[in-house]
Amino acid sequence: MTDHTAPDAPGGSTLEPTFKPLYVTRVAVTGGSSAHARATGRARSADGALALELRMPEELGGDNLGPNPEQLFAAGYAACFQGALSMLARQHLLDPAPIIVEATVTFGRDPADGGYQLRADLAVTWPGVDRDTATPLLAQATALCPYAKMARQGIPATINLAC
16 A cells, blocks of 8 residues: 655645545646735636736735735635535535635744744534534534645645756
8 A cells, every 4th residue: 555644744644545536726826027926926727717816915015906825725715615514504404505604814933943834714604503403514514625624634745846
């Protein structure tokens, strides 16, 4: 059996050798006029569905005139979790329409090495569903959502120089 452990991932995330991709996407990011993608970058997906200008938030010295990587991550995480919870709601004959998932992503210094670190927190609002009903479904959605799994365990990742 091949070991696919991400050594730096908290909890030692593993990717089973039988992993079967269901969807693959590619996004290219360029640095823009400042040659710094966080400040003036451009992001474009291979299929053209995503095309946007990246901007640094004012808190980090930017002009705040476009989305930043933390906002994109927050949107992806919230959308994924909302989708997982909605699927479970339907299975339990509950209305998923009012479910709101708000992701708060915080960019800061890592006290361990002085580098950077992200923190992500989700807040779920589900009007009309009591806490006793929602709580086990939140736990199931946490196990189902790949973003939540990534946040808990890390993911296998590679960085290759393409020449």
